[in-house]
Amino acid sequence: MQFNIPAIIEGYAQGYFLMADESGEELGWxxxxxxxxxxxxxxxxxxxSLRRVINQNKFTVAINRAFRAVVDGCxxxxxxxxxxxxxxxxxxLHQAGYAHSFETWQGDELAGGVLGIAIGGAFIGESMFYRIPDGSKVALVKLxxxxxxxxxxxxxxxxxxPHLARFGAQVIPDRNYQALLKQALSRQCQLDDGGV
Structure with missing residues (x-):
């Protein structure tokens, strides 16, 4: 199945996000x-307590090592x-360089990850999951x-x-979000795996 990737990226760039309905049949913005x-x-x-976990170096971090597995986990x-x-x-979107998985690993086992879309200087988090306790939390901090x-x-x-609130997440009105998004999209940032 082929999708119109430029149109999808344009939707995200305008502040929309894709979700399926409860039946899983219909996708909508x-x-x-x-x-x-x-x-x-x-x-x-x-x-x-999470700082202690991070300091124990129980997890390693990777980008896009197991993209499909992260999507399935989410x-x-x-x-x-x-x-x-x-x-x-x-x-x-992943093959086109927009969608990414930011992952934590424990040995050869995928511990957790964050799925998101990077456009310019904006990272749009779609979902996160874990298989090993603290796997997604460490992924979020490292991301x-x-x-x-x-x-x-x-x-x-x-x-x-409530989970995001513990990390200092903040709610802003859509008009403020749109202004920040426009500013972020003007940047040319790369979410490559160099230095991870």
Missing amino acids: YSTRERTLIPLDERFCYPR ANRDITWISDDLKAIYWE VEHLRSRQFLLFDAQMMN
């Missing part, structure tokens, strides 16, 4: 009046918005560090939840 951002500055925070839940069509879209090092301006987490 969605937007919200408020947007949740993970701060890429000193407002980003995480629990002291979709593997009772109610998912990641349908088979959306998996195929993510794969095409923020990586985005900072690559001069990204925006980490869009789309919708707030």
Whole structure:
């Protein structure tokens, strides 16, 4: 199945995101009046217990080592918005250099990861999952560090939840989000795996 990748990227660049309905049959573009951002500055925070886990070096980090496995992990839940069509879209976006998986590993076992789309200086987080406790949390911390090092301006987490709130996530009105997104899209950032 072929998808119009430029049109999909344009949708994200306008502040929309793709989701399947509950049946998994229909894909649609969605937007919200408020947007949740993970701060890429000193407002980003995480629990002291997680700092201890990170300092123990229990996980290694990789980008795009197991992209399909991360997508499958994110979709593997009772109610998912990641349908088979959306998996195929993510794969095409990945092949075109837009969709990425930021992963944690314990030895040869995938521990967790974050799935997202990078456009300019914006990283749009689509989902995250873990197989080993703390796997996705460490991935999130390491992803923020990586985005900072690559001069990204925006980490869009789309919708707030208690888990993201523990990391200092903030909700802003859509008009503020649109202004930040426009600024971020004007940057030329690369989410490559150099230095990870």
